[in-house]
Amino acid sequence: MKHIESVNNPKVKQWRKLLTKKERDKTESFIIEGFHLVEEALKQGEQLLEIIVSDQVGLPPRWDVSSTPVTLVTEEISKLLTETEAPQGIYAICRVPSKMGEALAQEGKTFLLIDAVQDPGNLGTMIRTADAAGIDAVIVGHGSVDIYNSKVLRSAQGSHFHLPIIRGDLHEWIERLQGKNIPVYGTALEGASEYTDISSGESFALIVGNEGNGVAKDLLSSTNSNLYIPIYGKSESLNVAVATGILLYFLKK
Structure with missing residues (x-):
């Protein structure tokens, strides 16, 4: 020593x-x-x-x-x-894991795609939630906080060592997943279906987005369907990490 x-x-x-x-x-x-x-x-x-x-x-x-x-x-x-x-x-x-992680991710059936989430606590919690929900891989797009930021690592509580977490181009991943017949669901407040109206299967990908602006419109236009979570109280919206947990567990059931 x-x-x-x-x-x-x-x-x-x-x-x-x-x-x-x-x-x-x-x-x-x-x-x-x-x-x-x-x-x-x-x-x-x-x-x-x-x-x-x-x-x-x-x-x-x-x-x-x-x-x-x-x-x-x-x-x-x-x-x-x-x-x-x-x-x-x-x-x-x-x-940092080798490209082998990306190869493993491509073999998966369930994915969380993250668009421009900038709060490290949110990103770490989402990674941890995806791990808990049994998601096969997390893809973090451009504009998001660094996945190895110290606050992200602490919030994820070790999930970085449990599943592939990849920095990538979300447009490319959407095209790749849809090419494998994996439906891609976006999250939006307008022009979307209530999440409980969706019949989920064994394979899916969920895109969640920036704390203030949500998922980029060009990404939403490429999805199979966009979902929203109804608000029953007076709050304008849900925290993105909380919304991610609700949707992942619903789609995974």
């Missing part, structure tokens, strides 16, 4: 850079924080590159880290790696 004590150590500087999207894209790697996320990465195994732990924190004895490099750091260094107010003192460096 290595032990780093200097905040000026090159490895520390490199880890800190992973808090930026630019560095994550450049190195095709990302940093996660907290016991739960690190344990999920350890279970998945293939993406985990290194565990970093504060010398004030111990590794759980149930963890098998025999094949994983572990670096011990000072509490001062640990605090440089966090973006939370109450850090747990444990981190991991993970690699």
